[in-house]
Amino acid sequence: MNLLKSSLLAGLLTASALSTPAFAESVLRLDEVAVGELDPGKASDYADSILMFNVYDTLVLPVQGGPGYAPHLAASWEADGNSFTFTLRDDVTFQSGNPLTAEDVVFSLERMKALGAGLSYLFGVVESAEAVDAHTVTFTLSEPYSPFVASLVRLPIIDKALVMENLGEGDDEMGDWGQAFLSANSAGTGAYAVQSHNPQEETVMVRNDGYFLGVPDVAPDTVRLRYGLEAATVRALIAQGEHDIASQWLPPEVMKALAEDGAQLLTESGTGAFYVKMNTARAPLDDENCRLALRYAFDYDTAIRMIAITDEISAGSPATGAIPVGMFGANPAEDALQRDLDMAQEYLAACQYDPSEFELDLTWIAEVPLEERFALLMQANFAEIGITSTITKVPWALFTEQVASPENTPHVSQIFVNAVTGDPDTLLYGMYHSSTPGTWQSPEYLNDAEVDAALETGRTETSPEAREAAYSTLNDRLMAIAPTIYGFDRQSVFPASNRVRAPALSDPAMAFGLDGMGFSFRLMEMVEE
DSSP: OHHHHHHHHHHHHHHHHHHSOOOOOOEEEEEEOSOOOOOTTTOOSHHHHHHHHHHOOOSEEEOTTSSSEEESSEEEEEEETTEEEEEEOSSOBOTTSOBOOHHHHHHHHHHHHHHTOTTGGGGTTEEEEEEEETTEEEEEESSOOTTHHHHGGGOOOOOHHHHHTTOOOOSSTTTTTTHHHHTTSOOSOOSEEEEEEETTTEEEEEEOTTOTTOOOTTSOSEEEEEESOOHHHHHHHHHTTOOOBOOTTSOHHHHHHHHHTTOEEEEEEEEEEEEEEEOTTSTTTTSHHHHHHHHHHSOHHHHHHHTBOSSSOBSEEEOOSSSOTTSTTOOOTTOOOOOOHHHHHHHHHHSSSOGGGOEEEEEEETTOTHHHHHHHHHHHHHHTTTOEEEEEEEOHHHHHHHTTSTTTSOSEEEEEEEOTTSSTHHHHHHHHOTTSOSSTTOTTOOOOHHHHHHHHHHHHOOSHHHHHHHHHHHHHHHHHHOSEEEEEEEEEEEEEOTTEEOGGGTOGGGOOSSTTGGGOGGGOEEOOO
């Protein structure tokens, strides 16, 4: 009798399952350039930012669709001189189930400073961080630092208890500060948790249904972030319905072809630019006259044409100087930089080096094929004034190793750099201050007292007028000594299938004004085409 009942029940359940439509898991698939750094204390690149903004949270976030910053993990904050006190929300838990406390905030800051990697330089002025009570933390700065609140969008808060349980071997009582663990696992409060991570191939993330702000049902259940896909592969995958959002590094004609095939073009208006970096520590580019010759020889108009995708959408706009239009100190949009071969020849004649006696090495990043075209453009431009050059393709990982010493850094390299907090301090200080040489952002190895002074004023003055004046002075000085050729102000463009909606990347009223944050997966919608 029991067997008969069991059989009848099984049959009813089977019939029910067949007649009730199952809800398929929604999967968002996108790609970026390798390497994907999962440790939030080391994150600095675009792929790293996508991971950080989804797996971890910060005390504040940029206001969507407007200027300024809004509370996030913090419920509120107060400033008193060089002291900033934040009151934390009391309803936030980490993905482990541990509650968020002020001790986690203090630990996150101390860990970042101890590692001295990624964007840790943003917090060099933080003298101390104190957990006043379980939900109150006070930061004390050693000196005025006007972008401090902005910098907190780059202080991801880490689960202290979980990391302390997973310390690896190291030189002090904190061992490796959990580096081995956090390079493969997540320890955040974020809307997505890491399921698996291979920094060269793919990171798989799944929604965190315990997220304190909730994750809408229409947001993707699973996200597969792939690394290092070839342009042809991405185009084929999107055409076959097996990929959703392509990286910004596709060649313009591939983006245009995808758009013509029905793909949408998502955009993120950046706070950065395309920079042609010149190594000021190596002859002949240690002579500013030689650098100015290259600056005037560069064909800015052709560069702009090279990045056009459609008649309406381009990957950038003409540069007007060292600072992107719209930021403190920028020149107006109508003052676009122009090529001037006569000026180039004049500066070359004033250079202490004979151009017939040197050859420049020009590099381009292997994972960004568009840069090969700019290398060829520069090679042709420079040849017109009698300067010969060779072009070398360099993988990103090798480039970041090369620039650690001036003698191994190429004469000329190409980089896209953004203001990592939206404030010009985080665009320019890490590139040009003499205390920050030898990173992928600063292969110029610039050491200029006037530049240092302007940068320091820009980060200590509090009034908008004073900051505008400081960055205007900086802009003028950088244009006068030319450590960099400013190719164009940048806009990121991402071809995407029509099965995903991303308001933060398509509606200016929903944009964050911070590169990478538009990829907050909890704000995306998966739809059927």
